[in-house]
Amino acid sequence: GAVVSQHPSWVICKSGTSVKIECRSLDFQATTMFWYRQFPKQSLMLMATSNEGSKATYEQGVEKDKFLINHASLTLSTLTVTSAHPEDSSFYICSASTGTEAFFGQGTRLTVV
Amino acid sequence: RKEVEQDPGPFNVPEGATVAFNCTYSNSASQSFFWYRQDCRKEPKLLMSVYSSGNEDGRFTAQLNRASQYISLLIRDSKLSDSATYLCVVNLPLDSWGKLQFGAGTQVVVTP
Numbered sequence A: 001g002a003v004v005s006q007h008p009s010w011v012i013c014k015s016g017t018s019v020k021i022e023c024r025s026l027d028f029q030a031t032t033m034f035w036y037r038q039f040p041k042q043s044l045m046l047m048a049t050s051n052e053g054s055k056a057t058y059e060q061g062v063e064k065d066k067f068l069i070n071h072a073s074l075t076l077s078t079l080t081v082t083s084a085h086p087e088d089s090s091f092y093i094c095s096a097s098t099g100t101e102a103f104f105g106q107g108t109r110l111t112v113v
Numbered sequence B: 001r002k003e004v005e006q007d008p009g010p011f012n013v014p015e016g017a018t019v020a021f022n023c024t025y026s027n028s029a030s031q032s033f034f035w036y037r038q039d040c041r042k043e044p045k046l047l048m049s050v051y052s053s054g055n056e057d058g059r060f061t062a063q064l065n066r067a068s069q070y071i072s073l074l075i076r077d078s079k080l081s082d083s084a085t086y087l088c089v090v091n092l093p094l095d096s097w098g099k100l101q102f103g104a105g106t107q108v109v110v111t112p
Helices: none
Strands: A004-007 A010-013 A019-025 A032-038 A045-051 A067-073 A076-081 A090-097 A102-104 A108-112 B004-006 B011-014 B019-025 B032-038 B045-050 B055-057 B060-065 B070-075 B084-091 B100-102 B106-111
Touching (some): A032 A067, A045 A076, A045 B100, B004 B084, B032 B060, B045 B060, B070 B084
Antiparallel strands (some): A004 A019, A019 A076, A032 A045, A032 A090, A090 A102, B032 B084, B055 B060, B084 B100
16 A cells, blocks of 8 residues: 655654654655644644645644745655744644545654753 | 544443444535544554445444434454554545544553
């Protein structure tokens, strides 16, 4: 089946620094990828839709200047958490669809200290 | 009101027993429905799609009730490996495919 690879799987960073998370579709092209965030014991919440070659579409309440999304190719989308704070600590996960099924990356557990 | 609501559980199930749980969705025009499984600290993985006529995959049976706007999942002959959080997932109308709305999940714990 289709594979989506996300890197890194976990990261610890200092408050105020930025962290970049990569999401790659390994065996298919994805014009659209999605970024989700999941806090403990809560559901995955859609943060933004990443569109290849154009600006991302952010969900209400998600700061586009804080969560920078770049989708420069059909197989790679990146999410950069800028000026991270402890409240940004969460499980970030990307997904891409083949048109019939959505596949998820392995997720990135971000801890901001 | 949340788009997709689930009983968080946990449902404690003896090995070999049957467990069933529902999920309700708020948008009557929702198009596609799925059950995903998520293990602790892992990414969700598709368990099964849910079709209007209901469908079965081994020990798992999914049903869709459009009139009452809920979907259900039934697990027969529970195995210890079935312990996980089961996510109800809906694809809203007019959303691009893959833009999914998730329920918070129902935790199932199968005990020996």
